[in-house]
Amino acid sequence: MDAEVTTETLERLLLRARRSVNVALTGSVTFVEAVLRCLVGVPSGVTVRVLCSPAALEVAPARLRALPAVRVLPHDLCGIVVVDGASAFLRLGTPSAADDRAAVVTDHASVSTLQLLYAGVWSRGQRLVDHPELSPRLRSELTRRILEQLRSGRTDATAAGLLQVSLRTYRRHVAEIMRELNASSRFQAGVRAVELGLLPKAG
Template sequence: MSVTDELVSGEIERMLLEARRLVESAVDRHRNEGRLLTALEPDEGTETAEQVVDSATCSLIVVLSGHHGEETAPLVAALGRAAARGVEVRLLARLALLEDRLFLERLDKYAPGVQVRLAGAALQDMVLADGLVGVMWSRASGPSREALVMRAPTLLRHLRTLFAASWSGSAPLADRRRLSGRTLGEAARRILLALSSGRTDEVAARELGMSVRTYRRNVAEITRELGAISRFQAGVRAAELGLLAPLPAARPQRAAG
C-alpha cells in the first residue's frame, strides 16, 4: 500500500473510530434519557431506518459497511423515494460494494438520484436524517446485531462532521465505473504502484520490463483516464478509487524433485 493510500485510509479509519467512541460516550451519558438514545430490538433496525429515511425533508446521510447487504438492501428503495422528492441523499459505502452486483443493480433501478461514494476504510453502518435523528448499527455480524436510535444533538452534529470529512476523502462510484478495463487491470495497477512509490521512470520501467518510453506513455494514458492533471494527482485519485491494493505475493516454487 502506498503512503498516499495509507494516509487516506488511516484518516478515515481514525474518524470512524472517533464516531464509535462518541456513540459509546453518549450512551454512557444519556443511559437514562431514552428520548435521546434508544436501543432497538434486533429485528427493528432496518424498519426503523426506513422510517427515518421516509421522515427526511432536506438531507440524508447513509453509511454502509458492505458486510450486511441483505439487511440493508430494503433501504435502497426508501433512499430512491427520498431523492425523488428532492431530499439530498449521500451514500458512503466500502469499495466491496463494487463486488455486489445485485446491490448495484438495485441502486441503478430504485435509487438513480442518490449520490454514492466509495471508501477503502472500515465503515460504521448508519442513517442520519436532517441532522435531527439517526440510526446506527453495531459492527457485529449476524441477523441479531443491535441498533440504536439517536436524537442527541451534539452526537448527531459530530457524526455529520466526521461524515463530511470521510465523504471528501472518498471517490464517486460513477468515476470508478467510468474506468476502462485497461486502467483496472493488473498492468495498470503495477504502473500506479510504481508511480506512487516515487521510483524514477528508468527504475520503474526496468522493474516492469518495458522501455522508458512505453512506461511514460502508459502513465500519461492512465493519468488522463483518471481525470488527473499531474502524476501526484493521479496517485491521489488512484488511492481514492481503490486502485492501489497490494499485489498478491508470488507463490514459492517447489524445487524439482
C-alpha cells in the same frame, strides 16, 4: 450478524422511517447488498442520503447511481444507517472482517452525535454525478502496480524493470493512466488515484 439478521434488522428500522435516512456504506458486499435491498422499502417522502467509499461504489455502481442523493468519500467509512435521528444501525466490524457484528443504537444523545458526524462528513463528500466511472483499465492489477511505482518515485527505467515490461511500454501505460485520470502531472495522478480508491492512502 449474518446477512439474514442484518437484512431483517435494517428492514424493521427503515420501514419506520418518517423523515430521513442517512446511510454510510463500506466495502462490505454483505452490508451494501442488505442496505440497498432494504432502501427499496423506505416510505415515499422520506429523504434518503447515501455516503459511500469507492470500494462500496464498486459493489453496486448502477443501483447507487439510480439513487437521488449519493456522495463519495475517498476512504473507508464505518457502516451506519441513521433513521429519523432517533435510531441507528452501526456496523462494528471492519470492511474485510469475517464476523459482521453490529449494534442498534437508540440512546438519543448517541444517535444525535452520529447524526452530527454524518452531516459533517456528508458536506465533504463528492457528488456521485461528479465522480467518474472507472474504466476496466484503471481497475486492472497492472494499473495498480504502475500507480504504486509512480507514488514511490522510482525512475521509469527502474519501475519498468520491476514490472518486467519495456521502458517504452511502461511510459505508454503511464500516459494512458494519466489521460484517464485527467491528470496533468504524475503527482496529480497519484492524488487522483487515492481519491478514487485505486490506491490506499499513504500511512
